Structure formats: C-alpha cells, structure tokens
Amino acid sequence: MASLEKVLKIKISALTSSFRYPFVMIGRLPTYVMPPPATIYGNLCGVLGEWFDPSGLEFAYTFSHRGIGEDVELAHVLEVSTGKKDKKLGNLPKNVEGSLNPQKRQFLLKPNMTLYLRGPHHLLEHLKAGFLSPRFAYLLGRSQDLATCHSVEYIELFESNRAFFSHTLLPWRLRQYVLVGEPVHMPMVINYHKMREPAFERYLQITDKALRIFGEGLEEDIISRSEFNNLLIDKTEKKTFLGRELYRGLWFHPIKGIDQNV
Template sequence: MQALKIVLEGVTTSFRYPHFMLGVQPSFPLPPPATIYGHVCSALGEWVEPEAFRFAYHFTVAGEGQDLEHIHVLSASSGKLPGGERKVLEGNVNPFKRHILLFPRLVLYLDRLDWIDAFRHPRYPVVLGRSQDLAAYTQIEVVTLQQTDRVHFEHTLLPFAMATQAPAGVVTLMPRWINYRDRRRPTFARYLVLRERITSAQMLRFGEQHPVYWSDPTAPQVNGFGLGLWFHTFVGAADEAITMA
C-alpha cells in the first residue's frame, strides 16, 4: 500500500475540549480526527466529503505549558451621544488559562497520493489547532507501507475496539467530523489515545487471531518492531459515533 507522508512542525498548538468553559481550557494530548479533517481541507482549499480519504498519524511534542488568553464579551445598550440616542457597545474582559503543547511534530499519512501537490502548495496558511498556531511542512513524500505482525504503536490514535487488547492508553470521546455545510454540526466518537509505546507482542489476542498491521519501513524501528499505523475514517462504525447538538 502506498501512502502520502507529510511531516508538519510548529511552535505551539492546542486542541480544545468542546463545551468546556470553566476558567481553564484544557487540550487533548493528540489532535482529534476533526482537526485532521479541517487541516486537510485547508491545504486543498475546499471542503471534501468525509468519505474521500483515510488517515493515520504519529504526533509528538517537546513539552507542555499554559498561556493566558482573554475573551471579550460585548453587549449593546442605548446611550446618549451627540446627535441623538445611539447604541453603545459595552463589554467585559474574561481571562482564562489555556493548556498549550510546545513544538508539535505531526507525521500524517493519507491514502490520497493525488493530493501531494496540494500540500506542496497549500491553499491557506498552514496551521495546526488554533488559527494563530502557524506551522510548516518539512517533508512531503510517497512511501510504500508494509504489512507485518511486528509493530509498535505510540503517540497515536487507535480505534475504541482495541481498548480490550492494548495494555495502555486512555479511552477518550473526541470530535470525529464537523459538518461545515450543516451549521457546524459535530459528530463524536470514542478512541484509544495512546501516548505510551506498546508492541504487537503485548497485545491480547482472542482465539486464533493473527493480526497484521500497516507499518512505515522508513520510520525508525524499536527492537525490530516497525512503526505501526492505524488508518481511521470519518464515517461508518455507527456504534462508536455519537451525534451531539
């Protein structure tokens, strides 16, 4: 299987938890699938159907920290001004702390080789996370993936179903896809967020299972185990997807 391999590097990023406004804005430790979808569409310069591609990634950061941000809440009121009564804007400044990730590095794999020129010449500025989190592509190439039963997974997303097999990871509900054509309607799904390193030899097997996984032969190996990749979609698997208003 051939895949488009894109390496992105930046200075800061943050992937906020939706519906969380309590004076502190935490960040997911890994980019949610909805962030990947928006990032790819930004490079292409258009919204594509969620069925158009699959993705896998490896994401690391050099550290974490906090930033102080402000929200300006404005309201209109009537006031006396020269020349008559007019609307006056009044507002408050609400400070809050945001959890940020420092020096992110994203290795993104897509099953769309025909999009290579779009990433060489992205339509919009390259960002990851917030609009101010500028980044740059440092490597873009086509790689040939291999199937093997000896892989290691780390700093990546695995499907929720693998939570019963993996010896590490945290099950997390993440934004899976945001439909910008339907008033930004979000779809959520459960994933296994894996920051530690596990190998296929440590995975539990049931019955006569002999699974094989995709691996990138150009990535560094760990004790003979290649870098494992799990390709995700933005649709399907209705038992894991949750639609919220």
C-alpha cells in the first residue's frame, strides 16, 4: 500500500442535530440523515469565525446517529398590519400582526461525525487551531445543536484496491457501478450574495449497509472495478466482512465557498 499525504481527522459528537430538508415547507420538517456539503463549509466558517476561501480544500466524512426524533416548534408568522391606532396598544399604530404556526421538526439523536480534511498545509493548520479553540460555539446543525470536538490530529492515508464505505457520501456518478446506497439531493453551496440561494448536487448516500470492495471480484458490492482501483483508506479503522478485514474507505469532495463558481 502506498502512503499518501497527511490529512486532518476530527472527531465530533453532539446530543442532537438537524439538517433541514429544504423541499418540504409545511406540516412536517424532515431532516437529512447526514450533513450536506454546504453545511460542512458553514461548519468550518463557524470554527474560524469568518468566511474564508476554501480553494484546494476537500472533505470526506462518516456520520451516524442513534435514531430520528420529532418535536413541535412554533413559527411566528408576521405580516404588515393596517397602521391604524389600536386601543390595546395604548392608541399606538399597529404596524404588524402575526400568528403562531406549530410544525413538527425532525432531529437526529446522538450524532457522531468523523471529518477528514485535505488541502493546503497552511489552511489545515489554521483549521486545526480553530477546532481546538473555535471562534464561536461549536455547532453540528442548528443553533441549539451544540457539539463537542473530541480530537484533532493528522493521519496518513494509504492507497488500496480493498475498502469498505459506510455512513458517508459518494459522487452520484458511481451509482451505475455499485449495488448499495440511495440517491440524495443536497445543497452543495449557499450563495450568500444572492439571498442565500442554494446550488444542489446529487450524491449517493451510503448508510448502515456498507459498500464492500474485496479486490477479488467475489461477493463484493460493485459491478465494475473501473472506479475503485486506487481507493484512499484510513488504516486506523477496520471491520470484518465475511471473515475478511477491510479498512475504511474515504471519498473526498471539493468544498465550495460563497465566492467560488459552482
């Protein structure tokens, strides 16, 4: 196995997290079961306390949770009022009026994320210092989803033709080559210069059922080896499948910033 450059490995956990699924607006607010790529960039910006240029920076992760819960939250819906004086307000003009809109929101219980970052060394060093002493309260999702960073360290990755992938995202183009996983449409980047307009990308989501690549063509979960000859693996994490040990595979995705073209 050939050793490659070192990458930053960060272990994170929280009590809850929620990554709102944007295509449902009323009734129930579902969550993605793992963070979208756009969330990863926002996560790193919160650590550093500023927007930054992520050129050359890539991420891979594993993300798991212990179940999906549901809570009721109230949305305060406001609209312009008549502007006429209101006796209930001491004859002050009533400029706005509103109502409460209860909605069910999903959240993930006890999530764990292992985040891998690779890119320019100076940027990795800046991010390492940020995770050890974040500029803002560290979050894994919404503002109430306080998280803990347990460790930040450099590790070496290796190349192999054998690996397993689980609880992670793969590029959609691999769909035609693999037998497990499901499609998911996620925001890749948020354009804050254009009223937070998201740009979406399709990914292949691998959850509990692992994608196993034994390198032998037998009992594995791929139908073609064309995309899986030089896999990146983390040799600090391994599992046994059908009596054979496999190391965790990592697939890196580019991180897009608010000033980068999609």
